[in-house]
Amino acid sequence: MRQYSPDLTPPWKRPKPVAEVPAEPGLVVEEAGTGFCGAVIRCEAGTVTLEDRFGKHRVFPLEPRGFLLEGRPVTLVRPAPAAPVRPSRTASGSVAVPGARARVARAGRIYVEGRHDAELVEKVWGDDLRIEGVVVEYLEGVDDLPAIVESFAPGPDARLGVLVDHLVPGSKEWRIAESVTSEHALVVGHPYIDIWEAVKPSSLGIPAWPSVPRGQDWKTGVCRALGWPSENTGAVWQAILKRVRSYKDLEPELLGRVEELIDFVTGGAPAE
DSSP states (O other): OOOOOSOOSOGGGSOOOOOEEEOOTTOEEEETTTOOEEEEEEEETTEEEEEOTTSOEEEEEOOTTOEEETTEEEEEEOOOOOOOOOOSBOTTSOBOOTTOOOOOOOSOEEEEESHHHHHHHHHHHHHHHHHHTOEEEEESOGGGHHHHHHHHOOBTTBOEEEEETTOOTTSHHHHHHHTOOOTTEEEEEOSOSSGGGGBOHHHHTOSSOOOOOTTSOHHHHHHHHHTOOTTOHHHHHHHHHHTOOSGGGBOHHHHHHHHHHHHHHTTOOOOO
């Protein structure tokens, strides 16, 4: 048996197919039925909103052959969703390398004193460190530094960088850092009592980090002064860390020291 199309309209009377045009904002079209002419300002599921030259808005359905573009009938369709934009820079401000694989780990290492310090370094510089093949180790306390340096035995192809908390002249930490004399090891530090202070107050919505009386636990004192829960400073730190999006949220005194360590371990000039 012959198969017949359900459409019995003669071929010469059937409307010719027309182009499908994405309803991008700013596209000027005329609605075929009413003659309303305007620019697309919004396209939602099944409808498009036009604005004429007098600022009047009208909503029309997205029907086949429903609009005229430069006098020719077209079918408006919803624009394809925009592809997500890849960040052009890493959190540290370095140029991002989409799809780059982590480099095989170098023999060199960076030790960071303090768990919170290490978490902050990972969040801001993690992408850079993986591309460079630099592994960050957690240093529980600076008292362990001489033994770590001796055991690590830094050399030209295995440099050692160390970031120390609150490294100020005359302190115990300063004296321990000064005892590291290898030209293939670099010990630097930030001036902050705690790494929390390296986060800019403006990034946290506070006017400044409060002063805490000597002899009082600094984190606890800060939490009490700012009305933050002082019974769980670990949870407070995680909330602070979430507000750090990039290097712009950190003080330059910390930025410079971490960049210095990365340059040193990846082949910069040896420490003087």
